Amino acid sequence: MVSSTPALPTQFLDDLAADIKRWGRELGFQQIGIADADLSDEEPRLKAWLDKGYQGDMAWIGEHGNKRSRPDELLPGTQRVICARLDYLPADTDQIRILKDGEKAYVSRYALGRDYHKLIRKRLSQLAKRIEEAVEPYISSSDTADHDLQQRAFVDSAPVMERPLAAKAGLGWVGKHTLLLNSQAGSWFFLGEVYTSLPLPVDTSEEHDRCGDCQACLKVCPTDAFPRPYELDARRCISYLTIENKGAIPVEFREPMGNRVFGCDDCQAICPWNRYASFSQEDSFTPRHQLDRSDLSTLFQWSEEEFLKNTEGSAIRRIGYERWLRNLAVGLGNAPTSETVVTALQQKLDYPSELVQEHVQWALQQHANPGRRRRRKIKAPRNP
Known part of the structure; x- marks a missing residue:
């Protein structure tokens, strides 16, 4: 049986959620949001997409059963997903000029510098550690021996539906190009997540689909x-x-x-x-x-x-x-x-x-x- 996180005071959880967002900014993230783990609306869409074969040779997308759309199956005990956003667009890269210059090589802007996976995973792990330290006094004082905190950081390396989760967490909306859009930051950013068993207060998406008639x-x-x-x-x-x-x-x-x-x-x-x-x-x-x-x-x-x-x-x-x-x-x-x-x-x-x-x-x-x-x-x- 998966151990459960002990009951925590509502005010403590509210304060902790605010602290998580502040700690995230201190770690360099532009935005942190918290979502529940319910992706039941996304599951049939994912299945229909896979049935059409749109994944091509990326068989791994469909190899994990329902873990992608059911966070609790990927990390048992998951109640919330902490979503993070980190800008990556480098300055002084004249992308349109390069695209129009047939002698130049165009490399996607996200890949011009160092690989983002390790950088973001390290910071999310640091964020998770701070959360553990904040909750530890409650866990150690719990009367039940099997109480525990379940947490795990992910950065585009596991069956995680990061864009729908980020949208639920208030980081933006999924645009017509299937990428996450933010009305104040566009789409040039990476996403990362921390799955947690803490029943943190969730953020509501303040941004509905704002693509309008644009195609x-x-x-x-x-x-x-x-x-x-x-x-x-x-x-x-x-x-x-x-x-x-x-x-x-x-x-x-x-x-x-x-x-x-x-x-x-x-x-x-x-x-x-x-x-x-x-x-x-x-x-x-x-x-x-x-x-x-x-x-x-x-x-x-x-x-x-x-x-x-x-x-x-x-x-x-x-x-x-x-x-x-x-x-x-x-x-x-x-x-x-x-x-x-x-x-x-x-x-x-x-x-x-x-x-x-x-x-x-x-x-x-x-x-x-x-x-x-x-x-x-x-x-x-x-x-x-």
Whole structure:
């Protein structure tokens, strides 16, 4: 049997909730909210999404039974979810100019600096520790020996429905592009959670869906990955194709990918709510190795040793060198024809990987065909 948290005074819980939000701000989070653990409304939506196969090769999304939509099954005893928001948009990255420059490599803004997982998990663990210390006197004085506090921090590494939970916690609403939106902060932020058995007072969402009639994010998607508002077919999403997809990138998506070699931000970049986004104050999210402005050919010429060195502590490393070359080959195939581009591709023609060879050959064929289609261009967003 799972041990339970002892009954705590209402005033103590109210004060503790206020302290949690203050401690969160002290740890660098922009916002903390508290939600109940009821996701019964989301469960049928998740099942319908999985039944359509929109998860693609991400079989792990459906491998945990109902744990994703039932927090108590993931961490027995969970009554509340403490949700945290941390801005990540680095300053001085001219994302639209880079997107429109066919010789440059576009890396999703979240991946330009250090990997966020360890940073946020460490801070959430510190927050959980402070909560434990505050509750400890009540637990130690409890008459029942099996009383205990159940807590666990999560950062995009477990079956957690972070966006619906964050919306319940008052951090925003889920927009038509399926990302969380905040009327004062846009969407350029990471989310993290602490599951807890404490019956803390919950926050109510103060922000209803404020997307209105806007469909900018749906229309700008280079690969038409949104079958309808609020629904994403991951199999068509450039973020999925360049990161989660382990095989060849389907030919139909290669030209629309343009120069996006790791992830895609188009649906965020064009969102009107991102005019209110703030640049991150975190040094860890500052671009490294000029990844916010590097030429495709320069990155393509990295050796595997250089790739491993330059992506140490980065989210990019998880795709490995082979897929890094695959993505860059597509970008080079879409780049303006030049001696530099063609030479870079030719130097990898014999690379010992059928996956890389296939994409290099496709890219060279693009340059051999002067009538090839021009890639779709992103519309100018209204953001910082």
